[in-house]
Amino acid sequence: MSQEKFLEPWQLRAAFARSLSDMYGKEVPAYTTLLEVSHEVNADFVATHGADAERLGSIDRVTAERHGAIRVGTPTEISQVARIFGAMGMHPVGFYDLRDASSSSVPVISTAFRPVERDELARNPFRVFTSMLVPGDRRFFTADQERRLDEFLGARTLFGPDLLRLADRAEAEGGLPATAAEEFLRLATEAFELSREPVDQAWYRELEAVSAVAADIGGIASTHINHLTPRVLDIDDLYARMTARGITMIPAIQGPPAWEGPDVLLRQTSFRALAEPRTFRTPDGRVIEDSLRVRFGEVEARGIALTREGRAAYDTAVAELDERAAGATEAxxxxxxxxxxxxxxxxxxxxxxxxxxxxxxxxxxxxxxxIGGHGSPVDDNGRGDHDRRGDGPGTHDRPRTAGASAGTRAPRVVRAPVVYEDFLPRSAAGIFQSNLTEEGAKDAGQTGADRDDDWMAGALGRDLADPFELYARQVERSRQTAAATLGVDPE
Ligand code: OOG
Ligand code: NI
Structure with a gap:
């Protein structure tokens, strides 16, 4: 009897990202256009920039790279999400509180599930920004609304027992045999499909008056992928090409401005939420077709990860920009x-x-x-040499020519930038808000509910990694490895 193929967590992750992408492309045709344009932009960028284009990730990685966004309602639901992503080698990283991210705020707290090891990121970097409603926040919800939300959310099942059982098994056994993997991927994808079930109109509209995000989470008995975001190497080019195709983009690219210096952190933009048909049940019991604008198409460009000092400088710069550019045009x-x-x-x-x-x-x-390992090809599915590095061959002074021309055989140490793998709360809040038609209502006079990273870790039942620590660890490991290879003290 032939041995059944066994899928490791990264293979489940890569397959899940593809499966979600196929599903989302059917649900939101404009997403397929976005992928097409992204491929064009990346191909042209590689053609014009050569090896430098891959300094923040190989083109194979970038081509397959996506992030998703999902929204759930309760600690139980987010702990189930953690089990499903745990099976795919995706771990909770970072805490984002979007309830008071500047003027635009939404009643959620969030984390991102993603691979944390360098090799795992190189194999497939799929990450999912996961938000959770905070019904206890009085700035948004009354005590009565909180009670009804808890009741509604407590009565629904987003992730069935078969899916969770397979997730737990995959996590415990370090993967799944092919047949079980296929079932796991089918159930996981299905859990994020848009439901056609009629939505209680009165309840949905009541929540929508508070926040369209609250209605999207707590007004519907199922969940769905909110967006799936490809990565491009030149987001200004992407923006121009999408606009030229007649697709209305939001007015701005969020995050750092386009400038002559190094790209840092994350720049994102999106096309406006699409009107999608939804079925509602009216208070008098009729079932009607209406449309909702909740989902949209986002795209991003990733830059160099900033240290705490760099990030503090970034935050100060953004605050100054906000103050000085209030009321200004985009230009x-x-x-x-x-x-x-x-x-x-x-x-x-x-x-x-x-x-x-x-x-x-x-x-x-x-x-x-x-740089070691970069030469080994990996196909679109992320299969291939496991020793491959995710960060491309870069240094600040073109390593390819440096070693070759000198004719020496001694290895040299060069510095390579670390790509930012996380999110930005401000740009997340901007992305949430810029796609909503309803303003929502927030009573700033009320007190919020205390929620922090420890609270989130408790809800998840897992450790929550600190992004800065992950980047610092990656740097430290590279120092140790380089020093050991050269036979010198890392100091
Ligand atoms: C998540 C918004 C955040 C990003 O890329 O910053 C996000 C959402 O809309 O659910 O996806
Ligand atoms: Ni996003």
Missing amino acids: ERQTIGREIWHRTFPVSETALADQGLGYFTYELLPDDGR
Whole structure:
């Protein structure tokens, strides 16, 4: 009898990302257009930039790269999400409180499930921004609404017992045999499909008056993927091409402005929420067809991960930009943004590293001028050489020529940028808000509910990783490895 193929967590993750993408493409046709344009942008970028294009991730990684966004209602639901993603080698990283992210706020707290090890990220970096409603926050909900929300959410089942059983088994056994894996992936994908069940109109509208996000989470008896985001290497180019195709984008690219210096953190933009048909049950018992604008198409470009110091500088710069650009046009905002950026960040990547603002690993450059492992090809599915690095072959001064021309056989150590793998609360709140037609209502005079990273870890029943610590650990490991290979003290 032939041995059944066994899928490891990363293979489940890569397969799940593909399966969700196929499903979402059927549900939201504009997403397929976005993927097409993203591929064009990336292909052109690689053609014009050569090896430099892959400094923040191989083109194979970037092509397959997606992040999803989901929204759930209760600690029980988010702990089940943690089990499903745990099976795929995705762990909760970071805590985001979007209830008071500047003026735009939504009644949720969030984390991101993602691979944390460098090799795992290189195999497939799929991540899911996961938000959870806070019904106990009095700035948004009355005590009576909280009670009815708890009742409604407590009565629904988002993830069935078969799915959870397979998830637990995969996590315990480090993967699943092919037949079980197929079933797991089918059930997991289905759990995030848009439901055609009629929605209680009065309840939905009541929640929508508080926040459209609250209605999307607590007004419906099922959940769904809210968006699935491809990564591009040039988001300004993407924005222009989508606009040229007649697709209305939100007015701005969120995050750092376009400028001459190194790209840091994350820049995101999206096309407006789509009107999708939904069935409602009216208070007098009729079933009617209506439409809802909740889901949208987002796209992102990723830059260098910033250290705590770099991030503090970023936050200060954004605050200044907000203040100075209040009421300005988008073009003016860009100009002010570039001016502030020039004052805040160095234009050279070397200076960013030297000033301790960004994370950089130490890579050994062998005598062929290539960083270890990068030469091994990996196909679209993320299969291939497991030793492959995720961070591309980069250094600040073109390593490929450095080793080759010198003709020496001694390995050199070069610095390579670490790509930002997480999210930004401000741009998340902006993405949430810019797609909502209803303003919602928040009573700032009321007190919120205390929620922090420890609370989230308790709800998840798992450790919540700190993104800064993950990046710092990656840098430290690279130092140790480089030092050991060279036979020197890492100091
Ligand atoms: C999540 C919004 C956050 C991002 O990319 O920052 C997000 C949501 O709309 O549920 O996905
Ligand atoms: Ni997103």
